[in-house]
Amino acid sequence: MEPVIDAINLVKQFGPFTAVDTINFSVRPGEVFGFLGPNGAGKTTTMKMIQCASPRTSGTLSVFGMDPGTHSSEIKAMIGVVPQETNLDTEFSTIENLIVYSRYFGISKEVAEERAEKLLDFVQLTEKRDVIIEKLSGGMKRRLILARALVNQPKLLILDEPTIGLDPQARHLIWEKLKLLRSLGNTIVLTTHYLEEAERLCDRLVIMNKGTILVQGSPAELVLDHVGSGIVEAEHSPGVEACLLDMDIPYEVVGDIVQVVTDNPRTVAQELLSKCDAKRVLTRAATLEDVFLKLTGRGLRE
Amino acid sequence: MIRDLFAIPRLTGKAWTVWQRNLDVFLKTWRVNLVPPFIEPFLYLIALGFGLGGFVGYIGDVPYIDFIAPAIVAVSIMNSAFFECTYGSYVRMYYGKTFDAIIATPVSIEEVIAGELLWGATRSMIYTGLMLPVLILFGVVDLPSSLLLIPFAFLGGLLFACIAMCFTAATPSIDALNYPSFLFITPMLLFSGTFFPITVLPPALQAFAYVVLPLTNVVSICRGITLTLFSPFMILNLAWIAIVTTVLFFLSVNLMKRRLIV
Known part of the structure; x- marks a missing residue:
């Protein structure tokens, strides 16, 4: 099967600083693929290159067989992004956030409304449908961002630190939703520095440090191969x-x-x-x- | 390098989804948005028109209050687009991370900025549309020619939106936006033929005002419209606005792209 994401000798430099240093990885359809690493390892930079928000310095990168440098609009139509920072529209209510976001994908109002209701149900926010964003808890905001990333029914979901700063209950709820999405055949790429999160969710993962990939494999393989x-x-x-x-x-x-x-x-x-x-x-x-x-x-x- | 800054950006109709988002927010907070444009002309007309105008009387054969009425509109066109695309856009870009959220969708950064600029222009147009009835009520503008102010406000607003966006792209922080506000906007408010005829200035300063101060050209056209005094000189004003707006539209989009896509 053709990989969803294929990176060969991918490099990203910011001036003299090399944030991502010649990495190779490939994400298969239907798997949960994790990027694990300490702060500053280059995880977020890698996500930004995949989601066409940051151009690569060198190497090849293809997402759904297309080059993010030349086909960003087509690629972005097929992916959903959960960013590290909460960037919801604070002026809008919960449901309005989803409907306004749908418009950027060219989704008609009727379809957007129908999907928004279903997605609110999916992330258990139906009760908060008409509440202004400021009144939501941190966990609710993250769930709404997850729902927002799904408005275009993406084939690939990219999550950058999806449960950062959440309490255990909120974290478990997000994990449960991600597992459900995976069981529906979605490909998921996530970054995390929560080891437990990676162990629970990822089929395969890479560990990054200082811009390079140290190892890759399934969590169980990595433990056996590198520790015992x-x-x-x-x-x-x-x-x-x-x-x-x-x-x-x-x-x-x-x-x-x-x-x-x-x-x-x-x-x-x-x-x-x-x-x-x-x-x-x-x-x-x-x-x-x-x-x-x-x-x-x-x-x-x- | 320099050439890239003036390259024509690739834009599609998706820019309007960004415009629509800002319009939705504007309508949601309409109470705070719709009152100022009603109050503002009252303040100017009473203080300057009746207060100062009582001493000044006429400028040429135009009553002072009729002389400043188009300037009030021009200043409002300038302020509403300029402040929308400086502080407003900066807050959306930096604090709200709204641009980041939008560019994760098929909308490109160029289209986000274009949408912001179109929205700044629209805001000028809305404000002009709200001020106009007050001016008509005071009987200080000609009809029906003054209705032309509304479409013109979009063009004038786009000019100031593009100027503003260049500052937003270059500013290191929100506080630094105070510099263009005080060193560029305030002098224009005073020296662009707004509250006294530009002809009293020395010829060199007059030329400077027409070539360098965008508001001078906007005031000139607004005044021609409200007094129904159309002169060939207004074509020059219009050409100046059209050319500068086009160049700065491209420049501001490219500068913002350079700032945000790294």
């Missing part, structure tokens, strides 16, 4: 460290804990308890977060 199946943690002390060195078990010190990555967490935990006299021993499955921190480092991003 299990992790054992114990409180850090010189004794524990010496003991691990003695047994020749590789470990990492993270703050006040010692971390051991292993395929046999039970054995390691037992040895830590019996031989090293370790405190607060904990075994857990490795997660995407471990992969992420391993690949992008623990330094703060600002």
Whole structure:
């Protein structure tokens, strides 16, 4: 099947700064594809190039087989965009936002009204139909932006940090809607720095850092390939460290804990308890977060 | 580089969807929008027309109040489009992120800016349409020729909208928009043949006013219309407005594109 998005050696420079540095990826129809990375990794810049809002510096990019540089209007007609910033029309009510937005796609008033009602129902905002935007909560605004991105019945949905700043309830509701959209055959591309979000939603994902793609694959593959199946943690002390060195078990010190990555967490935990006299021993499955921190480092991003 | 700035942008009818959006907002907040154009001519006509006019009497053989009536319209054409496409557009672009939302649809950035400019011009036209009945009521404008002010307000408004959008494209912040407001708009308000005939100025300044100050040309045409004094000189005024508007329309669209598409 022809990919929905195909990027080959894609580069974006802002003056001397390279925001996206020669990346390659391809998004297949019907999958949820994630871009994961710390702040400043180049995720949003990549989204902007896909949605024809920012021209690329070099490389090739095709969306539905078309070049965003020359066919922006055709491409934009087929995609829905949920931006990172909330940019609803504050002067309008909930339903008016959807109807005014439909007009930009050349959708007739009758069709727009019918779709708007259905979409409000879909994002559970029918009760807020005639409420002015300012009176909506943060979660409601994000849901309305999701509804707005669907007015043109897009074949590809692009979401830039869809659940940023939301409480757990609001976040779960958005996830539920995205899963539903996926089950209807939509292709979804999203950026996030919430690891849990990526793990739950994405069929495949890439981890970006400083403009480059570090790895790509399914969440489970990435965890297995780059970390391993299990992790054992114990409180850090010189004794524990010496003991691990003695047994020749590789470990990492993270703050006040010692971390051991292993395929046999039970054995390691037992040895830590019996031989090293370790405190607060904990075994857990490795997660995407471990992969992420391993690949992008623990330094703060600002 | 420079050539790109004056290139003719590719535009389609989608620009009108942006215009329509602004009209919808305008109608939604009509209470605050429709009152000022009614009040404004009252203030000017009473203060300047009756107050000052009582001392001035006539300019040539035109009563002072009839002399300033077209200038009030011209100033309103200038202000409504200029402030709409400076502060209004800047707020939509920078604070509301409205332009970002619209360019995620098949509408291009060029069409967004064109829609903004057309809306600025429309706003001038609406204001003129609202002021005109007050002026007619005072009996200070000729009929039916003064009805021509309404279509002319669109052209004059487009001129000031395009000027404004160039400033909006260049401004580093909303506060910096105070510079063109005070250093460009206020001098024009005073020296464009508005409240005294431009002929009292030295010839060099008169030439300067006609060549550099857009309002001078707009006042000249408005006055010809309300006094039914059509002169061939008005064709020059009209040509000046048409040429400058066309050039600045392209320039402002390209400047905004350069600012927003990076």
